[in-house]
Amino acid sequence: MRLPQNKSWREVVSDEILVSIDQHIEAHLNVPGALMPLLHAIQDDIGYVPESSYPRIAKALNLSVAEVHGVVTFYHHFRSHAPGKHILQICRAESCQSMGSEALEAYVKKTLGVDYHQTTADGAITLEPVYCLGNCACSPAASMDDQVCGRVDIARVNEIIAEARGA
Amino acid sequence: MAIKIYVPRDSSALSLGANKVAANIQAEAAKRGVEINLIRNGSRGLFWLETMVEVATAKGRVAYGPVMPKDVASLFDADFMSGAAHPLNLGLTDEIAWLKKQERLTFARVGITDPVSVEDYVAHDGYKGLKNALAKSGADIVKEVTDSGLRGRGGAAFPTGIKWNTVLNAPADQKYIVCNADEGDSGTYSDRMIMEGDPLVLVEGMTIAGLAVGATQGYIYLRSEYPDALVTLNEAIANAYQAGYLGEDICGSGKRFHLEVRRAAGAYVCGEETSLLESLEGKRGLVRFKPPLPAIEGLFGKPTVVNNVISLATVPIVLDKGGKFYQDFGMGRSRGTLPIQLAGNIKQCGLVEKAFGVTLRELLYDFGGGSASGKPIRAVQVGGPLGAYLPESQFDTPLDYEKFTEIWAVLGHGGIVAFDDTVDMAKMARYAFEFCAVESCGKCTPCRIGSTRGVEVMDKIIAKEDHAKNITLVRDLSDTMLNGSLCALGGMTPYPVLSAINHFPEDFGLKKGQVA
Ligand SMILES: Cc1cc2nc3c(=O)[nH]c(=O)nc-3n(C[C@H](O)[C@H](O)[C@H](O)COP(=O)(O)O)c2cc1C
Ligand code: SF4
Numbered sequence: 001m002r003l004p005q006n007k008s009w010r011e012v013v014s015d016e017i018l019v020s021i022d023q024h025i026e027a028h029l030n031v032p033g034a035l036m037p038l039l040h041a042i043q044d045d046i047g048y049v050p051e052s053s054y055p056r057i058a059k060a061l062n063l064s065v066a067e068v069h070g071v072v073t074f075y076h077h078f079r080s081h082a083p084g085k086h087i088l089q090i091c092r093a094e095s096c097q098s099m100g101s102e103a104l105e106a107y108v109k110k111t112l113g114v115d116y117h118q119t120t121a122d123g124a125i126t127l128e129p130v131y132c133l134g135n136c137a138c139s140p141a142a143s144m145d146d147q148v149c150g151r152v153d154i155a156r157v158n159e160i161i162a163e164a165r166g167a
Numbered sequence: 168m169a170i171k172i173y174v175p176r177d178s179s180a181l182s183l184g185a186n187k188v189a190a191n192i193q194a195e196a197a198k199r200g201v202e203i204n205l206i207r208n209g210s211r212g213l214f215w216l217e218t219m220v221e222v223a224t225a226k227g228r229v230a231y232g233p234v235m236p237k238d239v240a241s242l243f244d245a246d247f248m249s250g251a252a253h254p255l256n257l258g259l260t261d262e263i264a265w266l267k268k269q270e271r272l273t274f275a276r277v278g279i280t281d282p283v284s285v286e287d288y289v290a291h292d293g294y295k296g297l298k299n300a301l302a303k304s305g306a307d308i309v310k311e312v313t314d315s316g317l318r319g320r321g322g323a324a325f326p327t328g329i330k331w332n333t334v335l336n337a338p339a340d341q342k343y344i345v346c347n348a349d350e351g352d353s354g355t356y357s358d359r360m361i362m363e364g365d366p367l368v369l370v371e372g373m374t375i376a377g378l379a380v381g382a383t384q385g386y387i388y389l390r391s392e393y394p395d396a397l398v399t400l401n402e403a404i405a406n407a408y409q410a411g412y413l414g415e416d417i418c419g420s421g422k423r424f425h426l427e428v429r430r431a432a433g434a435y436v437c438g439e440e441t442s443l444l445e446s447l448e449g450k451r452g453l454v455r456f457k458p459p460l461p462a463i464e465g466l467f468g469k470p471t472v473v474n475n476v477i478s479l480a481t482v483p484i485v486l487d488k489g490g491k492f493y494q495d496f497g498m499g500r501s502r503g504t505l506p507i508q509l510a511g512n513i514k515q516c517g518l519v520e521k522a523f524g525v526t527l528r529e530l531l532y533d534f535g536g537g538s539a540s541g542k543p544i545r546a547v548q549v550g551g552p553l554g555a556y557l558p559e560s561q562f563d564t565p566l567d568y569e570k571f572t573e574i575w576a577v578l579g580h581g582g583i584v585a586f587d588d589t590v591d592m593a594k595m596a597r598y599a600f601e602f603c604a605v606e607s608c609g610k611c612t613p614c615r616i617g618s619t620r621g622v623e624v625m626d627k628i629i630a631k632e633d634h635a636k637n638i639t640l641v642r643d644l645s646d647t648m649l650n651g652s653l654c655a656l657g658g659m660t661p662y663p664v665l666s667a668i669n670h671f672p673e674d675f676g677l678k679k680g681q682v683a
């Protein structure tokens with residue numbers, strides 16, 4: 001589902017990042033069902049799960065590289081390429097639709113000049129769809145870097161974007 | 168003594184600025200030199216009044232809402248700390264009609280206590296169920312749950328006691344309790360409210376489940392879209408360990424139970440129990456063939472109880488007050504209460520826990536106050552993205568699993584999403600297919616291919632191409648998905664699609680009353 005942008009799949013990753021990935025792997029060696037918590041730990045830390053880390057993960061957990069690749073790509077949450085500095089999610093699910101999320105998403109796409117799964121030219125914001133944030137009592141909902149926002153109209157989304165860009 | 172002030176930490180309240188309100192209250196109190204004890208509670212579930220601030224007074228808790236950050240200074244000016252008058256004063260919280268009309272059993276403490284305080288939990292009847300359970304045999308605990316009539320609140324409504332009995336009687340060196348906290352349905356947030364507002368009731372319920380079936384390890388599979396719930400749960404679990412309610416020796420009984428939260432990763436299908444287990448094992452969330460049932464061969468091949476958050480969070484009150492007490496609520500074979508979530512285009516959205524039997528109309532109008540937009544409510548979707556759309560003529564249906572089955576609808580997890588008369592039901596049918604295509608695990612053809620075909624055909628219907636032929640095609644496709652899918656994602660996508668066509672034919676270019 002995720003469209004890699006402007007990046008070759010063999011993304012170059014610094015030694016420093018590889019060292020921290022190895023530390024996460026080390027910390028998860030004895031965890032039952034380690035792969036998901038490990039992928040989360042890596043993504044929480046560096047923002048994505050670089051493809052160059054797959055062989056190290058596979059080796060440590062006794063999996064094939066294809067299996068690791070399969071898991072990373074199955075889940076919408078994981079990304080294999082570096083996102084923008086901030087991640088803006090717009091809820092596309094029914095409750096938010098009933099309160100006008102379609103107009104909101106059209107506005108955001110136009111304002112940011114990107115479609116879903118893309119990052120703004122200045123690298124500030126990656127736009128992603130999300131299917132329910134559990135904030136359906138305050139639809140339409142959006143979230144910026146895990147901070148959920150409710151009853152988001154155009155003024156509010158402009159504020160959210162401006163805040164992120166200023167930060 | 169410092170006056171207790173409550174500001175919710177519920178993420179919907181946070182989404183409306185509750186943290187800013189809390190910070191302003193702290194700052195204003197410091198500025199005025201008044202001592203306060205700020206407690207971050209769960210939400211009472213009246214979301215149109217969030218941020219709802221409460222103050223503990225001699226007469227009881229007084230509520231103010233909706234409080235914006237800018238209102239804080241004026242609240243202090245009006246002496247809200249003594250419960251004084253103010254335009255936002257809502258009176259005594261316990262007297263708010265919207266709450267008084269409810270039967271809050273599972274949600275008894277939500278919004279009242281400090282969610283992560285074991286002391287507060289125990290002071291409000293927490294851990295009474297566990298105490299009773301510790302004095303019983305596993306079989307007797309299971310019997311109590313069976314007697315309560317509790318059916319799974321995750322969607323399938325399978326009797327919880329019967330599931331537990333299967334795990335109890337499956338011999339194994341290791342068994343597991345898995346809590347399904349993947350709450351992916353649009354229009355639902357009751358699991359989240361429990362996890363953020365009273366996580367210890369879930370911890371207690373899982374511990375009781377462990378004692379009942381002989382499982383010593385529990386996992387909560389929590390959707391990644393709930394970062395705030397993750398924090399609350401982890402705090403609550405750490406505090407329960409600290410207080411001896413989790414661990415190697417629960418309350419000195421010599422029995423053990425360990426609990427850990429695992430994060431999901433944004434796949435709707437992982438709410439399906441076998442897909443969830445695959446995911447917990449570190450694999451792609453492909454749905455498993457059944458049998459074997461998870462109760463026999465579940466997580467890592469061991470007997471496993473998989474239950475929804477609400478099912479498990481209801482167990483403590485059943486063990487506290489008895490199965491009989493719980494089953495006295497409800498109607499027909501739907502016993503007890505359902506935490507209903509009002510969502511979408513409704514004026515007063517929120518959490519209504521009522522005994523089964525309440526009608527949709529009461530919920531939409533008496534509780535909900537009609538639509539948010541002021542236009543007529545035209546359709547409601549009950550039970551998430553796989554639930555049917557209901558027209559006005561069905562609003563008198565009582566909430567009851569069997570009554571909903573009779574009208575080819577489902578209650579699911581109790582989410583109700585309302586749409587006003589601007590909704591285009593053909594678009595909603597298209598969206599149902601689209602969602603299925605995005606979320607399909609890909610294991611079976613009717614779902615994987617059928618959903619994408621469905622989107623294409625709906626596009627043609629919307630563009631009025633080969634109309635009659637394409638309506639027939641959607642029906643055939645739905646039939647194939649209904650009958651040929653391995654799980655309910657593919658198998659129930661036809662519910663929203665066909666109900667939209669049948670109840671709102673005019674949106675599909677058909678004459679009213681004409682069902683192609
Ligand atoms: C596609 C799909 C998604 C589901 N999502 C959830 C969910 O998010 N939460 C949940 O509790 N059950 C969900 N279920 C139902 C589970 O498979 C299972 O029936 C439930 O977790 C059992 O718990 P209960 O008996 O307590 O309801 C889903 C089922 C399907 C087919
Ligand atoms: S119906 Fe869809 S989601 Fe369910 S098993 Fe088949 S392909 Fe997977």
Ligand code: FES
Nearest residue numbers: 091096133135136
């Ligand atoms: S549908 Fe948008 S938050 Fe639930």
